[in-house]
Amino acid sequence: MSAKQFDVVVIGGGPGGYVAAIRAAQLGFNTACIDEWKNAKGGPALGGTCTNVGCIPSKALLQSSENYEHARHHFADHGITVSGLEIDVAKMLSRKDNVVKQNNDGIVYLFKKNKVTFFHGRGSFVKAAEGGYEIKVAGAAEESIVGKHVIVATGSNARALPGAPFDEENILSNDGALRIEGVPKKLGLIGAGVIGLEMGSVWRRLGAEVSVLEALPTFLGAVDEQIAKEAHKAFSKQGLKIELGVKINEVKSDKKGVKVSYTDAKGGAQVLEVDKLIVSIGRVANTIGLNPEAVGLKLDERGAIVVDDDCKTNLPNVWAVGDVVRGPMLAHKAEEEGVAVAERIAGQHGHVNFNTIPWVIYTSPEIAWVGQTEQQLKAAGRAYKAGTFPFMANGRARALGDTTGMVKFLADAKTDEILGVHIVGPYASELIAESVVAMEFKASAEDIARICHAHPSLSEATKEAALAVDKRSLNF
Numbered sequence: 001m002s003a004k005q006f007d008v009v010v011i012g013g014g015p016g017g018y019v020a021a022i023r024a025a026q027l028g029f030n031t032a033c034i035d036e037w038k039n040a041k042g043g044p045a046l047g048g049t050c051t052n053v054g055c056i057p058s059k060a061l062l063q064s065s066e067n068y069e070h071a072r073h074h075f076a077d078h079g080i081t082v083s084g085l086e087i088d089v090a091k092m093l094s095r096k097d098n099v100v101k102q103n104n105d106g107i108v109y110l111f112k113k114n115k116v117t118f119f120h121g122r123g124s125f126v127k128a129a130e131g132g133y134e135i136k137v138a139g140a141a142e143e144s145i146v147g148k149h150v151i152v153a154t155g156s157n158a159r160a161l162p163g164a165p166f167d168e169e170n171i172l173s174n175d176g177a178l179r180i181e182g183v184p185k186k187l188g189l190i191g192a193g194v195i196g197l198e199m200g201s202v203w204r205r206l207g208a209e210v211s212v213l214e215a216l217p218t219f220l221g222a223v224d225e226q227i228a229k230e231a232h233k234a235f236s237k238q239g240l241k242i243e244l245g246v247k248i249n250e251v252k253s254d255k256k257g258v259k260v261s262y263t264d265a266k267g268g269a270q271v272l273e274v275d276k277l278i279v280s281i282g283r284v285a286n287t288i289g290l291n292p293e294a295v296g297l298k299l300d301e302r303g304a305i306v307v308d309d310d311c312k313t314n315l316p317n318v319w320a321v322g323d324v325v326r327g328p329m330l331a332h333k334a335e336e337e338g339v340a341v342a343e344r345i346a347g348q349h350g351h352v353n354f355n356t357i358p359w360v361i362y363t364s365p366e367i368a369w370v371g372q373t374e375q376q377l378k379a380a381g382r383a384y385k386a387g388t389f390p391f392m393a394n395g396r397a398r399a400l401g402d403t404t405g406m407v408k409f410l411a412d413a414k415t416d417e418i419l420g421v422h423i424v425g426p427y428a429s430e431l432i433a434e435s436v437v438a439m440e441f442k443a444s445a446e447d448i449a450r451i452c453h454a455h456p457s458l459s460e461a462t463k464e465a466a467l468a469v470d471k472r473s474l475n476f
C-alpha cells in the first residue's frame with residue numbers, strides 16, 4: 001500500500017505546530033499534524049508544552065493562588081471578613097487539569113473544523129521520497145505518510161542541572177512544578193527567570209517558604225533595569241527570598257527532601273534544605289526521536305534546528321518554527337512563525353517582526369515589555385527620551401487597591417518614535433498590547449499621548465507615560 005500523501009505535514013502539535021497546520025489548511029493545503037503528547041489516560045493532548053505543562057496550567061495556578069492571597073490578605077481592606085479560609089490543593093489542581101483539557105479539546109475541534117488530519121504518535125524522518133519526505137508515525141499503530149512540505153515544531157524540554165536529573169518527585173521540572181500535591185513547607189527554585197518567578201509566586205501565595213537561587217549577579221537581566229528593580233522590591237516585600245550571584249555545587253535528594261550546596265555571591269559555602277526543588281534554568285530545543293540524520297537536517301551546537309529568517313532549514317521544503325529554532329521561547333512567537341511559514345508555502349509574504357514581540361511575566365505585579373530597554377539603547381549609543389508614570393497616581397489602580405509599579409516609555413530623541421515600552425504593575429499583560437500595536441505602526445510617543453483613553457482605566461497610565469516623554473504628564 002502506498003503511503004498517504006499530504007501537501008503539508010506538521011510534526012508537533014504545540015502552538016507553533018497546530019497553528020501552522022490550521023493556517024496551511026485554511027490556505028487550501030491537504031494538511032496533516034502529528035503529535036505524540038499523551039494525557040493521563042494515554043489519549044492525545046494537543047497543544048504541546050504550552051497547553052499541557054506551560055502557559056495554560058501555570059496561569060490557572062497563578063489565578064487560583066492569587067485569589068487565595070487576596071482572600072487571605074487583601075479582602076479585609078474592602079471590609080470583607082473571611083473566616084475558616086483554606087486551600088484545597090487537590091481541587092485547585094483538578095481545576096487546572098480541566099482548564100488544560102478544555103484547551104486540548106478546543107484544538108481537536110479546530111482540526112476537525114479546518115480538516116486537518118491528526119496522527120497521534122511520534123513522527124520521524126525516514127527519507128527524502130518521491131513527492132517530498134517520508135515520515136514514520138509511531139503511535140498505537142505504525143504508518144508512513146509523505147509530505148511535500150514538512151514543518152517541524154517539536155518544541156523544547158526543561159534543562160536539568162548537571163548531576164541532578166529530574167525525578168518529578170523531589171527535583172522538579174515545569175511538569176512536576178505544576179502538580180505538587182500539597183503546599184511544601186520549604187520550596188527551593190534554581191533560576192530566577194520566568195518560570196522561577198511565576199512558580200515561586202504560586203507556592204509562596206499558598207504558604208510555602210520560597211527561596212530562589214540565581215547564578216547571575218543581576219535580577220532579570222533582560223528586563224529594563226528600572227522595571228526589574230521595582231519588581232525585585234515588590235517580590236522581596238512579598239517574602240520571596242531571591243539570592244543572586246550564586247554557584248550551585250551539588251544537589252542531593254533523599255526521602256526527607258533536597259539539599260542544595262552552593263557558593264554565595266561573597267564566596268561563602270551555603271546549604272539550602274528544602275522539601276521540593278524546582279529547577280528552572282532554561283530550556284533546550286527538542287529533536288528527540290525526530291531522526292533528523294535520516295535526511296541530513298542541520299542542527300546547531302545546542303541542538304536547535306538551523307533556520308534562516310524565513311524559518312527555512314538547510315533542506316528544500318523543510319521548515320522549522322517555535323522553541324526548536326533560534327529566538328525567544330514564547331508561544332506567540334511560535335504561532336507567528338507557524339502562520340508565516342504556511343503563508344510562505346502558499347507563495348505569500350508571511351512576516352514576523354522580532355522587534356515587536358511582547359514579553360510578559362505573570363507575577364504580581366505583572367511585568368510586560370516590548371522593544372528595547374534603556375540599557376540596550378545606552379549600549380547602542382542611541383539618543384532617546386524617557387517618560388514614566390506610576391500606578392500610584394492612577395485612579396483605577398487606587399480603586400483596584402494595586403498601585404505598585406509604573407509604565408515607562410522610551411522614544412527616539414529626535415523623531416519621537418517609540419523604541420520600547422516597559423510596564424510593571426497590575427494587568428501589565430493586557431496593557432502592553434496597545435504599545436505593541438503602536439510600535440508595529442511606528443507610532444510616536446505623541447501619537448499615544450494624543451489618543452483618548454477611557455477614564456478611569458489603567459490604560460491612562462500608558463497615555464500619561466507617553467505624555468511624560470515630553471515632560472507634560474497631567475496627573476503626576
Ligand code: FAD
Nearest residue numbers: 012014016036048049050054055123155322323329330331
Ligand atoms: P511545544 O509547545 O513544546 O510543542 C511541541 C509538541 O511537539 C509537543 O506536543 C511534543 O509532544 C510534540 N513532539 C515533539 N517531538 C515530536 C515528534 N517527533 N513527533 C510527534 N510529536 C512531537 N510562553 C508564553 O508565550 N507565555 C507563557 O505564559 C508561557 N508560560 C510558560 C510556562 C511554563 C511553565 C513553560 C515551561 C513554558 C511557558 N511558555 C510560555 C513557553 C511556551 O510554552 C513555549 O514557547 C511554546 O510551547 C513553544 O511552542 P512549540 O509549538 O514550539 O513547542
Ligand code: NAI
Nearest residue numbers: 191192193194195196214215216280281282283329360361
Ligand atoms: P529563563 O531563561 O527565563 O530563566 C533561567 C534563569 O536561570 C536565568 O535567570 C539564568 O541566569 C538562571 N540560571 C541558569 N543556569 C543556572 C544555574 N546553574 N544556577 C542558577 N541559575 C541559573 O528560563 P526558565 O525560567 O527556565 O523558562 C524557560 C523559558 O520558558 C523562558 O525563557 C520563556 O521563554 C518560557 N516561559 C515563558 C513564560 C512567559 O512568557 N510568561 C513563562 C514561563 C516560561
